[in-house]
Structures are given as structure tokens and as C-alpha cells.
Amino acid sequence: MKFKPLMLAAITGLAFSAAQAADIKLVDGIAAVVDSEVITYRDLNQGVATARRNLPKGTQISDEELRRQVLQQLVNQSLVVQAGKRRNLGASDAEIDEALAHTAQARKTTVAALYAQSARDGISRAAVRRNIADSIITQKVQQQAVMQNSRVSEPEIDAFISRAREQGVAVPEGEPVRQYRAQHILIKADSSNAAAAAEAEVRKLYDQARSGVDFAALARQYSQDGSAANGGDLGWFSDGVMVPQFEDAVHQLQPGQVSRPVRSQFGWHIIKLNDVRDSGTPEERQRNAVRQYIAQQKAEQATTGLLQELHQNGYIEIRQP
8 A cells, every 4th residue: 555645745745834933934924723733835836836836737727726725734744743653653854865766766865955956046045955854754644543443354355356246346366465473562652761671671582583472472561552462464465555664674684584673754663574465366465456446545645634633623724814
């Protein structure tokens, strides 16, 4: 499953994050107030200019409508970023550098050229990095919402196929997909102090797992994930379902091996890879296609639900120019 962006702005995309109140200059008017942050007219104008420049050729949209959409995206991003910060999610310098490098590569340019273009648009290097950090936090919040709500059970797949057959709807055949069967132990890290304690605990568990202690027993006793009751068993999953750090660790394992501790936005993991397969039988391919479809539907619902919740619980004031 690929995560769809919560908003039009991706990393270094069309919109830039809301300014901190302390950064507002007297010449800036306030376009919107979002919880404890503000969006200035400068933020909005820069977002509109960037959006207009990146619109696909032939796109017809009025300035008024584009301005409305960009402001809505800025409001959404501000809500999500503030929610992420309340959850102690952040973006390291290494993550920001990596995101900039990927963006530069995709645009067939250099990071220095990206900074130069932003400077011509009136955006400082520090502001670019802050905007990138906010985009990374946005993605992490979205990934949390999706991961918590998009797991698909075997009974759900059975029910979907049964309904489709009753209604005479064709079920996709699907393509062979590399799948992994793994267990994991999660120790959550909700703050900087908790992160240090979680890392120390997960390293002790890693040493025990490496020394031959039953992984399932460790997971049932110590894991803070919903899979703990099943010995940390995550079932079969394919690429694009787990967060990148988790998938990268899985790709480096051979069946039977246990990963070193891995940090993600959820906390610290240790992972045991049990098996790898290419789902090749017609039934397996069909079930995998259905699983991906249901998971994508759940991901979209989780994304929509997250924004609805933040809008309902947040303070938003849109001001007219």
C-alpha cells in the first residue's frame, strides 16, 4: 500500500508551513489562525505562486479557487504538524538532507540549486529546511494513522470475495508479489526520555532473542504492539505496507534471523523474519490483490478520519484580506 499525501504539498511541494507567531513581521497580514500557529498572507502568496508554477500543463483553475485550495492545504498541514509535535514526532537533519537529495534527484538538479530557487522566491535556507521537516512530520502522522487502521484480516478477505461473487462482480486475479512473514517486538518511545529508556530495553530484548530465548514469548511479555498477544506475528505482508525503516530491516534479513533494534516513529522494534514467498497460486494472487485493495480503502478512510478529527478538535479562523 502506498500512502497518499494528506495534502497537495509533498516534500518541497507547493505549500509551505505556517509561520511561527514570533516570525511574523509587521507587514504580514494573518490569513488564518490554526490552533497555536498562524498562516500569513506571505505564506499563502508563496504557496499560490509555487502551486501555479507546478500545475500540469493545460490545467484550468481560477486564481480565487487556487488560493482557496492552497489555504485549505496550509490549514491541513498546520493541524497535522502540530498534532505530530504533540506526539513528539520530529525530523532529524539526516532525514531532511535525505529528502532534499531525493527531491533534487527527481528534478534532475542539485540541492544547492533548490536552495537558490527558494532564495529567489524569498524563502531562506532555514525556512526551506523547516518546511521539509514539517512535511516529514506530516508523513509520519499519516503513516501512524494508516498503520493503526489498515491491517486486513483473513476473514475480511473471505467476506469481500464472497460478497463480490454474490453480486456477480469480478475479483481481480492479481500479480505475483514478494511477501514476508515476520514477528516483531515494539517498545514505544513517546518522548526523548522515553526514547532512551526504550532503546535500552529493546537492546536487552535483542540480546535475549539472539541468545535463543523464544521470540514469541518475549513478544507476548514485552511488546507494546497489538500483535503482542499473537507472539508478535504480523502475518504475511508485502512491500509498501510497513514504514520504510521496518521494510529496510526486513529486506536485510534471511529467514530465521533477528534484526538489530530499528527506530521508527512508533518506537523501537526488533524483527524476526520467518519466511519469504512469491505468492504465485491463483488463489494467493487473488487474495493478495483483495488485501491490497481493502488496505488502500482503509488507508484513505484513516487519512480522511484523521483530518476530520483534527478539524473538529482544533481552532481554525479564516480571515478575509
